[in-house]
Amino acid sequence: MKKVLKILMVVFIFLALFSVYAVHEVKTVFNEFVHNLVNERTLNPINMELFTENIDGLEIKFEIEDRTSVEMIKAIYPKAKAELNKLYGSHSDALTVIVYANEEAFHSASFSEKSGGYYLPLNNSIHLKSETLVSGSQFEDLFHHEYAHYRTDRFLEEHGISVESVPTWFNEGISELMRYRDTEVDIDQIEKMDFEELMTNTSFYKERDGNAEPYLQSYFAVKELVDQFGMATITEILIALKDMDLEQAISKIVGMNSEQLLSSYLERREIINKLIAQAEEYQVNGEYKLTQNIYEEVLRLDPNNFFVSRSMPHVLVKQSLFSEAKAMLKNREDLEGYELEMLAELSLLSDLNESLKYAEMSEEKIGANIDDHQFTSPFGNAIRQNIADPVNIYLKLINENLLTYQEIADQLKINMKEMYPNDLRVQNL
DSSP: OHHHHHHHHHHHHHHHHHHHHHHHHHHHHHTHHHHHHBOGGGSOGGGSSOEEEEETTEEEEEOTTOHHHHHHHHHHHHHHHHHHHHHHOOOOOOEEEEEESSHHHHHHTBSOTTOSEEEETTTTEEEEEOTTTSOHHHHHHHHHHHHHHHHHHHHHHHTTOOGGGSOHHHHHHHHHHHHTTTOOOOGGGOOOOOGGGGSSHHHHHHHHHTTOOHHHHHHHHHHHHHHHHOTHHHHHHHHHTTTSOHHHHHHHHHSOOHHHHHHHHHHHHHHHHHHHHHHHHHHHTTOHHHHHHHHHHHHHHOTTOHHHHHHHHHHHHHTTOHHHHHHHHHTOSSOOHHHHHHHHHHHTTTOHHHHHHHHHHHHHHHHHHTTOTTOOOHHHHHHHHTTTOHHHHHHHHHHTTOOSOHHHHHHHHHHHHHHOTTOHHHHTO
16 A cells, blocks of 8 residues: 555655646747846846836836836836837736846846846846946837837737747847837948848857847838838738748748848848938038938838938928928827927927917926926926917017927918918017
């Protein structure tokens, strides 16, 4: 009887260990890179003694002196989530973000000196260097990248897609697409590799530890996919991986392969770079119509070109094409502070209240960037302090040189003379 019990006990232990091993193996294949990058001794540092703050499914763990990083995460998280919701659909997050204010503490959990952050699928956690250790913009980019990994992981899980079927380069390319959403990356930085060398986590990070930058190659290929065929192509390809490999899926859905996508992107960017260089020469010489013509060609080749979409309104204003410049700015979702200032100036020509609205939006944006939430601008103050006397507002803005564009000031004078023909202050301009 004792022998039987011993045998049963051995069988039970074996089955228990095997079940743990089997579950571990399923995770391990996809998360191979985690074990390459992360020190096993600190695989789950969530239990470190850190302060905690929660926001909409996010648990942020941080050191008490690192409040700035927390506030940055709270500010950028809604935007990051909205962007990934557009790609993957709505999702209720359950994610921990750990911020390291000490570089040694971060690197004790990571073997990669190049890493500024990483995502652990094993416990749904993102690990980031503090905003004090990297620049504010880099911190934001890292969060977007790692959060995209989390959302890709969730999409695969929700749709029953094997994580093993997603090559590392495609997974990283999606995350880099979110990271560089508002940036033009220099194509000269790339050293092309065979995509077959970027299929697994081990080979991908081996290339990165050398002189190559596989992230950029991955980004460029996925960027071309999205630019030419739309964001929905990403999820269409991921779902197709249930029945075929990545190259088969790309070929079936868009009629190209990964190498062709990369080559197409690089060739198009070469053309665009030459066009932009020519446009800059024209602009220096004040030839704004020629500059506009080239910018329009760039936007035909790349409708989402970051540089041109932000430069074109300036070129239009310099030609006194105010309505066109205003329409282009209003068509954009996320304007920078200086762009909101331009929109406020343009709105002076038609609606003073609208001008004040954009001026205050600009003040809010600039105040957040400089960590001064009481910030006000001379432009906005001029309107607020003289709201009962529009003529005085316009005169103050003109006489105190508070308008960036002389073209707008000149048009404003013309408008004022038409609007206030009996006001001597205006007619004497």
